[in-house]
Amino acid sequence: PAPSTPPPKSAPLEHTAPRTSGGYKVGLLLPLSGEHKALGKALSQAAELSLFEKNENVTLLMADTRGTKDGAKAAARQVLSEGADIVLGPVFSDAVTAAAAEATKERVPVLAFSNNKAVAKNGVYVLGFDPAQQLERVVRFAATKGLTHITAYVPNNADGALVKGVLTALQRDGLLKGANTVSYDPKSPGTLSYKATPGTEALLITEGGQALSRVISALMYHDEHVGKYQFLGSGQWDNPATKAEETLNGAWFAAPNPGARVGFEKTFLETYGYTPPRLATLSYDAVTLVVTLLKHFPKKPFTKEVLERAHGFSGIDGAFRLRENGTTERHLSILEVTPHVFQVIDPAPRTFER
Structure with missing residues (x-):
């Protein structure tokens, strides 16, 4: 068959039904080997914990990026060939660019864990803290x-x-x-x-x-x-x-308010035996977002209109919403440093609703 042609930047994400039989599938691209394998393991466990707590029957297709650009490209191809309808990850900028190139050909949105706005674009969202x-x-x-x-x-x-x-x-x-x-x-x-x-x-x-x-x-x-x-x-x-x-x-x-992630960190520690790294909440919240969309928009969960809804989403790290240019807008608290805790002195709004 002829190779797919990447859509122009303004093209919508057009899938309104699962790409394969058996329901919607979620690709998860993480560095499960190599220098950053510990981070990849924690992010994968956070994703699994989110699925378990939501008790949702979602097929998670996990693939190892090896922490490299070539590895991310191969991992993206793997989950897309298995029918991924949305891709979560990768973490690092070069890997995001490589994976996004493959996903864009199939009009599959990407929710990456990077905070580099340079790799964000229509249909490729960076969830990291800006x-x-x-x-x-x-x-x-x-x-x-x-x-x-x-x-x-x-x-x-x-x-x-x-x-x-x-x-x-x-x-x-x-x-x-x-x-x-x-x-x-x-x-x-x-x-x-x-x-x-x-x-x-x-x-x-x-x-x-x-x-x-x-x-x-x-x-x-x-x-x-x-x-x-x-x-x-x-x-x-x-x-x-x-x-x-x-x-x-x-x-x-x-x-984000650190008090909001205390419960997550406690459950993670009890489940896996160690304290999660700071970025683990990104993976947890990304899966929560996917589950939320599948529940409320079962017929078209991952279209551009739904992903970029004005009211946004709520997660452990507070309210956030995805923008058309691929960046993520977050409500943030002001924290004051004390010897024992970070004290919230100006809380973030809970939602984007007015």
Whole structure:
């Protein structure tokens, strides 16, 4: 037979019935071998846990991407040949691009676990947490508290460029009165030696984990007044290690409400014997979305109109909705760092309904 021709970007997802007999089937593409096999295993278990809890008879077609572009292409072909009507995963950008190319030929939508908007497009949705959304949310919140002069310490790479872009846009819109960025070598954040710009009211640091600790140490060493500023952070702060940073006590960042995933983490631990990685909720929520659509739209669950419905969906990580360009819009809470918990000080709206 002649090879399928990829539809143009504006083409709708046209399947309104299962591609094969036996009901709708869900492809799940994960790195089950290779460097990231532990992550792949956790995401597969989260998906299975979601199916088990929903008690739905959904056929899950799992395939190993091996964490590579070629592996993702082969895995996508495998689940599509078995009749997948929607594809969940892969995780990494190159793998998403490769798998999406195969799925698009068959007009099958993809819900990827990446947060790279560059691989998103019509019919290929990235469910990962968008750092730009997180930064804009926390900066807007700070502005409501009168903090409109910000100095941001950012790595000299694509992540830093993203931060600069967000701050520039917010300053152009009049939300910020001053936005200064100081770049440093991401390989050695401890070499940072710049004080905040005069007039600064808040310091923004996007790093997480050990890199965050090194930036904080450098700031404290070079600026004896660093404690007077309000610290702002990114979603990378959604990590238990952040609470151990005494200097960040009272700092703010935007993320899904961590309290909402306590039950999931407890059940996962009891079922599989270990605490799930942070990204496991993406897999769980993706399967929940699929089950929801099959229940409420049994005749056409995965059409463009249904997937991009204005009211969106609700999951462990809160309300979210899929956009036409493949990105995901999320409602985020503002969290305050305390020694023991991340305290919600400005909750996210529960739905997109008005």
